[in-house]
Structure formats: structure tokens, C-alpha cells
Amino acid sequence: MNPEPLHRWLAQRRPTTHRFPYDRVVDAYQHYGKHLIPEEWTTLLCTTRDRLREVSGPRGQLAAFLDTALDKVDDRFGYHTYLALPLLPIPDPDRTTEPADRLLAGRDRFHVLLLSDLIAFELRALDSTNRPLPQMRPDPVVVRKRLRHAVRATGPALRRLSFDVRAVDDPVALARRIVTMVCIDRTSADRLTLRTTVLPVSTVHDEYLFIRVLQAFELTFGLLAVDLTAVVTAVGEDRLPAAGIRLCLAAALLRETAPLWSLLATMQPEAFHRFRIHTDGASAIQSRAYKLVESLCRTPDPQRLHSAAYQSVPDVHARVRNGQTSINDALTAIRADHLALAQVPILADGMRQFTAAVHQWRRTHYRLAVRMLGTDRPGTGATPGTPYLLHGRDTAVFSDGDPSASGDGRR
Structure with a gap:
């Protein structure tokens, strides 16, 4: 799997969240498995996370995705990151007000x-x-x-x-x-x-x-x-x-x-x-x-x-x-x-x-x-x-x- 699309996205002066190559990153994770994803990919994703302040557009979803993708690298791997629960609309009594x-x-x-x-x-x-x-x-x-x-x-x-x-x-x-x-x-x-x-x-x-x-x-x-x-x-x-x-x-x-x-x-x-x-x-x-x-x-x-x-x-x-x-x-x-x-x-x-x-x-x-x-x-x-x-x-x-x-x- 070639990480070139991620390289190109990072090379932009001011990358935008809506153009982030989610599909290519997910393809790589499903091709290798998170446990064996090559370091080249995780290094680029860590760089992406470091540059989030420079990114245009809503950053919440991208930040949550990166935290989920990099949980093993950060030694934070757990049930909630394995299932990507921060990215799912899980009802919560602390935040829910709808009927x-x-x-x-x-x-x-x-x-x-x-x-x-x-x-x-x-x-x-x-x-x-x-x-x-x-x-x-x-x-x-x-x-x-x-x-x-x-x-x-x-x-x-x-x-x-x-x-x-x-x-x-x-x-x-x-x-x-x-x-x-x-x-x-x-x-x-x-x-x-x-x-x-x-x-x-x-x-x-x-x-x-x-x-x-x-x-x-x-x-x-x-x-x-x-x-x-x-x-x-x-x-x-x-x-x-x-x-x-x-x-x-x-x-x-x-x-x-x-x-x-x-x-x-x-x-x-x-x-x-x-x-x-x-x-x-x-x-x-x-x-x-x-x-x-x-x-x-x-x-x-x-x-x-x-x-x-x-x-x-x-x-x-x-x-x-x-x-x-x-x-x-x-x-x-x-x-x-x-x-x-x-x-x-x-x-x-x-x-x-x-x-x-x-x-x-x-x-x-x-x-x-x-x-x-x-x-x-x-x-x-x-x-x-x-x-x-x-x-x-x-x-x-x-x-x-x-x-x-x-x-x-x-x-």
C-alpha cells in the first residue's frame, strides 16, 4: 500500500479536513491490520495529528480518527479505541436532551x-x-x-x-x-x-x-x-x-x-x-x-x-x-x-x-x-x-x- 496520498495531503500549505485521504488510510489498516501497520504510515499520521492546528475545516472527527488509529502507537489501546466508539453516535445521558x-x-x-x-x-x-x-x-x-x-x-x-x-x-x-x-x-x-x-x-x-x-x-x-x-x-x-x-x-x-x-x-x-x-x-x-x-x-x-x-x-x-x-x-x-x-x-x-x-x-x-x-x-x-x-x-x-x-x- 502506497502512502503517497497522505504525503501529498501533508505537503499542502494549509490542508483541509474534507480532503484528508480517509479511504486510503483505512485501506492500509485493513490491508495490514492495526497491529502490523508499517511505521511509515503511523509516522505520517502522527505528523498529521501534530499539524491539526494548521488544518482548515472542522477538526473534531479527524482528531478522533487519528486518536483511534494511533492508539497502539501511543500505548492507549483499549476497548473504546478498538471499537472507535468516539466516532460513533453512542447515546449518552450526560449529553442527550432529545425526546x-x-x-x-x-x-x-x-x-x-x-x-x-x-x-x-x-x-x-x-x-x-x-x-x-x-x-x-x-x-x-x-x-x-x-x-x-x-x-x-x-x-x-x-x-x-x-x-x-x-x-x-x-x-x-x-x-x-x-x-x-x-x-x-x-x-x-x-x-x-x-x-x-x-x-x-x-x-x-x-x-x-x-x-x-x-x-x-x-x-x-x-x-x-x-x-x-x-x-x-x-x-x-x-x-x-x-x-x-x-x-x-x-x-x-x-x-x-x-x-x-x-x-x-x-x-x-x-x-x-x-x-x-x-x-x-x-x-x-x-x-x-x-x-x-x-x-x-x-x-x-x-x-x-x-x-x-x-x-x-x-x-x-x-x-x-x-x-x-x-x-x-x-x-x-x-x-x-x-x-x-x-x-x-x-x-x-x-x-x-x-x-x-x-x-x-x-x-x-x-x-x-x-x-x-x-x-x-x-x-x-x-x-x-x-x-x-x-x-x-x-x-x-x-x-x-x-x-x-x-x-x-x-x-
Whole structure:
């Protein structure tokens, strides 16, 4: 891969952000893998970052891209840079002010964009061998199964977005139809975001799947964190039915992610082990969105708060230590005991539904981790792995005294 376009861009007296050769840089990263990208490329990108003040145009996206691309060079490689999360529109309760319906529509739209991009990648690999990430490509039978699960995972969001997806027997034909429909509404900004958010560490085909599915999960958990923050507010304002409805909707959204696990399960274990050796330092234990969701349900006990799970997300750890209000805290503040909750059945039902959805998510995560890692191996990035997941997969979502803490989803 020739870095000449990057040389030419840097040679300009005042380069502009909109002319930065993103495509050529991404092509290089997908050709070599981030772990083995030649020093010539990273040196030029470091020079680009040093010259950002001289660059014309909005610099935020380019700065975030460079920080993601150079994380290994800077010894900052982690879960958020591996998945390029700063470049994705992850909902955040600290910054989000839009109403719930618009937030869901935004999440749905990008959820579909992420998965349709993955579908397009798999279709291109079926059609041609001259494509990025050529190592350990799955056979056509696995790809067809993968496409079927990917289509299922887009279904609820596509329907809410009013896409007309009529079922056909051939999963490949249906997958092509979805990609065509989604591409019609895709903007140049969407294309740039999708293009710059897959910088794999290797050239193993299945790593593309791994990255896109984890990004889709992060998108959903970001929205769930916003939902639970709204539930805390509603409880604090004594709008308990509204809190219950929001919890029911959050539970339904989390249940919708089930096909993502089936999709991820099509990843070849040997392919996963091939690229995970280069992911030291990046693990889902560092997921900020997931820890926000967990801590907004109930304040973690001291042992959990001081574990690697929360030490890996310092800002969430700080929020909890600084007195972040959880749903349990808000209920306690208004003396919402068993009798009070019984008088608001939609809230009790919402808590049960969300508890069951979280426990199912955790159990499925654990089963897939066992399939990929075994029962006693460390996780990605030398984290505790399956023993840690086994310990935490059925811990209470809300406090043990809540009606949601028994029944569905509790062992």
C-alpha cells in the first residue's frame, strides 16, 4: 500500500479536513491490520495529528480518527479505541436532551447502518476473493447462516423506520435487498463514519463481524443508559407509571438484541483466537455504557465497585462514588415499598421485565464466551474471562428486596 496520498495531503500549505485521504488510510489498516501497520504510515499520521492546528475545516472527527488509529502507537489501546466508539453516535445521558422517540429512531437508524455495512462486507466476500481481511474466510454455508441472523437482527429497527422488507426464502437475496434500501438514505457523513470505524488489529475475516456486533451492542446500551436515567427522574418526580412504561420499553429493546448473539456465534472460534492475540488491553469489561446501565439500576456494593469491572471505567466509578442516584435509590427516597409498587403494576412489571432481559443477556454472553474461550481461560485483553462472567451473570439487577428480584431471570 502506497502512502503517497497522505504525503501529498501533508505537503499542502494549509490542508483541509474534507480532503484528508480517509479511504486510503483505512485501506492500509485493513490491508495490514492495526497491529502490523508499517511505521511509515503511523509516522505520517502522527505528523498529521501534530499539524491539526494548521488544518482548515472542522477538526473534531479527524482528531478522533487519528486518536483511534494511533492508539497502539501511543500505548492507549483499549476497548473504546478498538471499537472507535468516539466516532460513533453512542447515546449518552450526560449529553442527550432529545425526546425518547427521536432517540430510539436515531439508535434504530445507526443500528441498521452498522448491520447493513456488515451484510455488505459479507456479500462482497461471497462475490470476490479480492477483498479486505482475506484470512480464514468462512465457507458459503456459514456466510448464508450469518446473513440470515444479520437480517433478523435488523428486523425490528427496519420496521420502526418504515422500511418495507418482505420476507423471501433466500437469505442472500433478502440481504442484498436490505443493503440496497439502506444505501439509498445513507449520507456522505454516514459513509465516512462507517468507513472510519473498522480498523481491525488483524486481517482475519471474522474480526469485521466481531467489531460491528460489539458496536451495535454499545449503541443499544448507550440508549438504555439514557432510558434508565429518565426512569430515575420519573421516579423522583413521583411519575411511577411513566417510569414503568420506560422500563418496559427498555426491556423490549434489550430483548431485541438476542439475534446479535446468534450472529456473533457464527464467528469461527479459531478465527477469534487468531486475532484476539493482538487485542491485549481491550476488553468488554471496559464498556462504559454497560456499567452505566448496571449502576443506574442499583448502586453496586463495595466489592463490585472496587473490582476490575469498575476500575476499568473511571468516570462511571467516580459517578457512583459521587452519589449517582440509581432507580433503587429513587424508589427508597419516596418510600416505594412492596405495597406501593403493587399499587403501580406497570412499574413492578417493568422491573421484572428488565431484570429478566438483563439476566438472559448475561447468560447468553456467558455461553458464547465459554464456546469461544472455554471455562477457565482469560478474556480478551488478559481480563478475568469466563470465571468472572460466571460469578456475575446472575447477580441482582435491582435490590434483593424489590419484586423484580425474584421470578423470571433469577436463579
